[in-house]
Amino acid sequence: MEKNKKRRLKTPAQLKALEDFYNDNKYPTEEMKSELADELELTEKQISGWFCHRRLKDKKMLNDEVCANGRQDRSSGVIQDRGSGLVQDSCGSTKHVHYRYLDPKEVESHGLYNHGFSAADITYGHKNHRYAENDSATDNTSSESSSSLQDRLLCQGQDPYDMEPSSHVTPNGSLLPPNTKGANNMGHKPSGYLKVKGEIEHAAITAVKKQLGKHYREDGPLLSVEFDTIPPEAFECQIADLANEAYYAANPALPNSPEVSAVKKQSSLSSRYDSYFTKISSQDSQMVRDSTGEASAYNNTKNCRKGTKHGFDGTRYDSGSNPSDHYEENNLVVNQTDSLLHGYENSNLKNVQRGEYVKSKPSNSVHKSQVYLDTGERRGLNKRMAKEEKFDGDRKIKKQYRDPDEVRVLTNEMTVCCRDAI
DNA sequence: TTGTGTTTTATTGCCTCC
DNA sequence: GGAGGCAATAAAACACAA
Numbered sequence: 001m002e003k004n005k006k007r008r009l010k011t012p013a014q015l016k017a018l019e020d021f022y023n024d025n026k027y028p029t030e031e032m033k034s035e036l037a038d039e040l041e042l043t044e045k046q047i048s049g050w051f052c053h054r055r056l057k058d059k060k061m062l063n064d065e066v067c068a069n070g071r072q073d074r075s076s077g078v079i080q081d082r083g084s085g086l087v088q089d090s091c092g093s094t095k096h097v098h099y100r101y102l103d104p105k106e107v108e109s110h111g112l113y114n115h116g117f118s119a120a121d122i123t124y125g126h127k128n129h130r131y132a133e134n135d136s137a138t139d140n141t142s143s144e145s146s147s148s149l150q151d152r153l154l155c156q157g158q159d160p161y162d163m164e165p166s167s168h169v170t171p172n173g174s175l176l177p178p179n180t181k182g183a184n185n186m187g188h189k190p191s192g193y194l195k196v197k198g199e200i201e202h203a204a205i206t207a208v209k210k211q212l213g214k215h216y217r218e219d220g221p222l223l224s225v226e227f228d229t230i231p232p233e234a235f236e237c238q239i240a241d242l243a244n245e246a247y248y249a250a251n252p253a254l255p256n257s258p259e260v261s262a263v264k265k266q267s268s269l270s271s272r273y274d275s276y277f278t279k280i281s282s283q284d285s286q287m288v289r290d291s292t293g294e295a296s297a298y299n300n301t302k303n304c305r306k307g308t309k310h311g312f313d314g315t316r317y318d319s320g321s322n323p324s325d326h327y328e329e330n331n332l333v334v335n336q337t338d339s340l341l342h343g344y345e346n347s348n349l350k351n352v353q354r355g356e357y358v359k360s361k362p363s364n365s366v367h368k369s370q371v372y373l374d375t376g377e378r379r380g381l382n383k384r385m386a387k388e389e390k391f392d393g394d395r396k397i398k399k400q401y402r403d404p405d406e407v408r409v410l411t412n413e414m415t416v417c418c419r420d421a422i
Numbered sequence: 423t424t425g426t427g428t429t430t431t432a433t434t435g436c437c438t439c440c
Numbered sequence: 441g442g443a444g445g446c447a448a449t450a451a452a453a454c455a456c457a458a
Contacts, residue, residue, distance in 0.1 A: 007431040007452055027445085049432065052445065057430095059446090429454070437446080 010050070014040045018047075022054050 010018065017040055021028065028036065033047045040047075 009430070009453065053431070
């Protein structure tokens, strides 16, 4: 007690090691803690405490982000619809509400269908603050596999906010329970009826709505209504096909779209690319020297995370040096300038598949960083974020002017590896 | 330099699970 | 009942504006 009377700050090296370890495993075992304690010359108690507080911090940031995002969605007129049943009251506090107050039709009429699954949902977990980014650079195998948010993020493929209906719908169309793990990670744990209504039913409604596409009509029947068996010739109407074509043309990423098979093919491949690019980018951030020959000084934990972003920058360079390679494979026309300006979004293949949506609504991750930095709500965080943003920005500039040969090398590496993956 | 706000660390109590 | 985790709290350390 006497010794610990005055708390001691962890050294940067200790923090780095702890963060690294935390990114790999949020819940270390006794042996791990012991090893870590030995390595870092700390007590197991300190290690346990640090991990405990670190988890709390993650959780807190997660909640903050949910609130911030909720406010933003609200201000843009979009009702919260993330399968969690979250809405916000007039004070901005987050609440779980009974579903009867959240009419799916009303949700749709507010543009959920057209915009609700935009980048906001896809990149919702893509935190902008420092710890969130960190997690994106590692394979999170922990029990929470949360975000950090998990975000959690691009390379994890397990975004707690990623409520892609496809993950809830089996090939035969039956609905599976949503990823409750992800729901738990939201930091809001409704119980009993609300839990069922909020997590399962809403995800089901969302999935059905997405499958129905424009055929989901405001004046249509309730989703729970059972119908008589439809005669086999019922779907032979050409008008329906025409309608489908028109709609699919505008929404190539819809599950029912004729292009969906191609997109799906890309999807499975993309996820592999995503994870590989993450690894590459992680290595990239550690190994690649910039054009000035200056060794990268960013190979600490934080910047491994940032490496994820830059990893996508790498893919962006790839697509930039040969614009046709990347996007044409997806049968999507993406403005090259746009891809450079919004490279992070567009280079995320998940988002590319939803290019229309991404373009229709700015990325939430971008929004969030702006909100945080502009409003000054979180002063301390903002200060640090601003510093890191600046740091990151400088780095971006450096990377943008990196020797193209290096980019080419990376591109080739990726190509080879992707070929292997195939 | 000082006051204030934020972050980090340590402690404690409660809860859940085995 | 013990172990581990979570949440609340206190206080030191830190950052920054006036």
